[in-house]
Amino acid sequence: MILCCAAYLYFLAQRFQFELVPGRVGPDAWPKIVLGLLLVTCVWQLGRILIVGAAPAASADDELPLSDGGGDYTHLALLAIGVTVVYAYVLPALGFFVATVLYMGAIAYVSRFRQVVPLLATSIIAPLVLMFVFMKIVYVALPLGAGPFKALTLALLKMLGVH
Amino acid sequence: MDVLNSLGSGLLHVFSLGDFSMLLLGLLIGMAVSIMPGLGLVMGVVLALPFTYRMPIEPAIILLTAIYVSGTYAGCFTAILYRIPGEPMDVPLLWDGYSMTQRGEAAKALGWALVAALTGGLISSAVMVALAVPFSNAALKFGPPEYFAAVFFGFTSIAALAGKSFVNAFISLLIGLWIATIGVDQTYSAQRFTFGMPVLMGGLPYVVILVGMYGLGELISRVGRGLPKIEKPPDDVAVGTSFPSLREMWSIRSTFIRSSILGTILGIVPGAGATITSFISYGIEKQYGKRRDQLGKGVPEGIVAPQIGSTASVAGHMIPLLTLGLPGSGATAVILGAFLLHGVQPGPLLFTQPDSKIVVYSILASLFVGVIGMCVMGFVWIKVVVKVLKIPQPLLVAIVMVFCIVGAYADRNSMNDVWIIVVFGVLGFLFERFRFPIAPMVLGVILGPLAESSFIQTMVSYNNDWTIFLRHPISGTLIGLSIVALAYPLVREILGRKPKPILLGGES
Numbered sequence: 001m002i003l004c005c006a007a008y009l010y011f012l013a014q015r016f017q018f019e020l021v022p023g024r025v026g027p028d029a030w031p032k033i034v035l036g037l038l039l040v041t042c043v044w045q046l047g048r049i050l051i052v053g054a055a056p057a058a059s060a061d062d063e064l065p066l067s068d069g070g071g072d073y074t075h076l077a078l079l080a081i082g083v084t085v086v087y088a089y090v091l092p093a094l095g096f097f098v099a100t101v102l103y104m105g106a107i108a109y110v111s112r113f114r115q116v117v118p119l120l121a122t123s124i125i126a127p128l129v130l131m132f133v134f135m136k137i138v139y140v141a142l143p144l145g146a147g148p149f150k151a152l153t154l155a156l157l158k159m160l161g162v163h
Numbered sequence: 164m165d166v167l168n169s170l171g172s173g174l175l176h177v178f179s180l181g182d183f184s185m186l187l188l189g190l191l192i193g194m195a196v197s198i199m200p201g202l203g204l205v206m207g208v209v210l211a212l213p214f215t216y217r218m219p220i221e222p223a224i225i226l227l228t229a230i231y232v233s234g235t236y237a238g239c240f241t242a243i244l245y246r247i248p249g250e251p252m253d254v255p256l257l258w259d260g261y262s263m264t265q266r267g268e269a270a271k272a273l274g275w276a277l278v279a280a281l282t283g284g285l286i287s288s289a290v291m292v293a294l295a296v297p298f299s300n301a302a303l304k305f306g307p308p309e310y311f312a313a314v315f316f317g318f319t320s321i322a323a324l325a326g327k328s329f330v331n332a333f334i335s336l337l338i339g340l341w342i343a344t345i346g347v348d349q350t351y352s353a354q355r356f357t358f359g360m361p362v363l364m365g366g367l368p369y370v371v372i373l374v375g376m377y378g379l380g381e382l383i384s385r386v387g388r389g390l391p392k393i394e395k396p397p398d399d400v401a402v403g404t405s406f407p408s409l410r411e412m413w414s415i416r417s418t419f420i421r422s423s424i425l426g427t428i429l430g431i432v433p434g435a436g437a438t439i440t441s442f443i444s445y446g447i448e449k450q451y452g453k454r455r456d457q458l459g460k461g462v463p464e465g466i467v468a469p470q471i472g473s474t475a476s477v478a479g480h481m482i483p484l485l486t487l488g489l490p491g492s493g494a495t496a497v498i499l500g501a502f503l504l505h506g507v508q509p510g511p512l513l514f515t516q517p518d519s520k521i522v523v524y525s526i527l528a529s530l531f532v533g534v535i536g537m538c539v540m541g542f543v544w545i546k547v548v549v550k551v552l553k554i555p556q557p558l559l560v561a562i563v564m565v566f567c568i569v570g571a572y573a574d575r576n577s578m579n580d581v582w583i584i585v586v587f588g589v590l591g592f593l594f595e596r597f598r599f600p601i602a603p604m605v606l607g608v609i610l611g612p613l614a615e616s617s618f619i620q621t622m623v624s625y626n627n628d629w630t631i632f633l634r635h636p637i638s639g640t641l642i643g644l645s646i647v648a649l650a651y652p653l654v655r656e657i658l659g660r661k662p663k664p665i666l667l668g669g670e671s
Contacts, residue, residue: 077387111557
């Protein structure tokens with residue numbers, strides 16, 4: 001897949017629109033070098049796999065006895081990605097507080113956390129704290145939301161002393 | 164003498180309210196994140212980055228550097244006491260440290276770790292201060308070919324050291340270099356890989372890429388691996404620190420000297436992060452130490468060597484960052500990002516201008532104060548710090564995920580950046596899944612523009628003569644070293660040989 005992408009991008013690099021200054025290197029030179037090397041490396045790896053056979057390369061941390069679950073919960077990771085995409089999509093409409101309460105609850109639930117009280121408490125308190133820190137101290141204008149959600153966010157901000 | 168004067172002025176700055184409070188905060192954050200398995204010091208530095216946007220540069224860099232330095236130390240608590248390494252670099256500590264705990268010598272083991280961190284940190288910081296000016300003087304003589312060769316050497320050594328598969332690391336690096344080309348070209352104003360999307364015209368913000376790859380991607384991967392159940396660390400372990408006597412320390416002086424030198428030197432090499440340094444220091448001790456046969460069974464050398472190695476590597480990494488603007492690890496890449504966000508390009512010129520010189524020496528002085536401060540904090544607050552382990556992992560993951568997303572948004576108050584972080588979070592997850600190391604890609608993104616500009620400048624200045632990189636003595640040497648760094652893993656892969664493993668610890 002990387003090989004195909006690199007080939008396509010190399011093709012695109014040949015179609016950059018510019019007027020070449022004589023004696024100077026064009027804006028396509030560096031991307032072509034990088035993509036050319038990427039193509040060669042991918043071909044090398046493919047050839048190696050075909051000749052020698054696929055040997056899954058382990059990451060540096062694989063053999064370390066780190067305290068991770070060690071299971072395969074790919075479906076949960078995909079679910080977490082889905083929840084994150086939905087969060088990014090609804091954030092402008094629901095506003096930071098409502099969207100984040102729902103997102104944190106969903107992520108903790110997807111991560112197999114089933115204790116209702118701590119889950120609810122964290123999902124509500126953490127967004128409030130973050131709102132206060134980012135809007136009052138760091139001066140970041142977090143999304144307020146639209147319609148009733150905006151009214152709710154503004155009321156919360158007033159309660160937190162953020163103007 | 165000028166160096167000492169500057170360092171003294173820097174020290175006065177560090178003890179100002181703004182700088183000192185950031186230093187303390189950084190030390191605390193570094194300790195907390197390095198104790199929690201799966202967070203780690205790089206994520207700590209990444210998460211703190213958004214808070215530095217509106218700070219002056221000096222406290223901002225001091226905050227991030229303090230997180231980095233204390234992140235190499237605090238993981239020893241949980242590794243030694245509970246056999247829970249917060250980071251890969253802490254793994255060698257548990258072989259001997261936990262063995263000592265089982266014998267009822269936990270306090271002594273923690274004492275050795277503290278002394279080691281203090282020694283490694285102070286020695287390497289002193290070496291860094293001594294080397295900073297000669298390095299920056301040498302760097303002042305660098306022209307475009309030398310800069311390109313230095314960046315190229317950094318790339319090749321990072322690819323060679325970043326993962327077990329050199330090819331995967333190299334692909335990761337090239338993907339990063341390609342990402343850095345996205346946007347409108349500065350010279351010709353040509354659109355490169357923008358696909359007609361206005362959001363891509365200005366290029367991708369590397370801070371968001373950093374947070375996405377190191378933060379969000381790692382968290383999604385952790386959800387996919389299943390989160391550890393470490394909610395209640397055992398209560399029966401006595402938490403305290405007991406210092407070794409001077410005679411005990413003198414008896415293993417060669418370990419102290421060897422590991423300090425090794426840690427500092429390896430720190431200067433791009434790609435050899437704290438983890439590699441920690442393992443190599445332990446491996447060297449296993450091969451050349453006086454009590455090498457007893458290593459892994461609970462001897463102090465097994466704690467001292469890796470702890471010195473990992474802490475000493477921090478100052479080592481800061482040398483190329485401050486003098487050349489070249490980061491050699493994930494954490495220094497983030498620190499470089501913070502410099503650039505404040506409109507400052509690290510490099511030899513920092514040491515020549517009075518305003519920037521005081522900032523640099525304040526950062527250098529903060530390392531000394533930080534090393535001492537983290538040891539004091541570790542000694543006094545250890546019982547409080549290890550309580551971080553009681554936070555349920557899923558809740559922590561949820562909080563940190565929100566932190567990552569808000570951090571990305573905060574840079575430009577832009578929802579586009581939220582989408583970019585989601586994309587790079589997914590990419591980070593895929594990298595982890597398909598065994599592509601993240602560090603080369605991130606460094607490719609950050610150093611890509613520097614590599615391209617120095618390459619283009621060289622081509623323009625020397626009439627497109629490629630051989631200039633080999634004909635200039637400094638660039639020729641660096642390119643030669645790069646070829647060695649490239650060739651060694653490739654030859655090893657072609658021959659299908661694996662290096663003889665060094666038996667580490669009592670468990671391997």
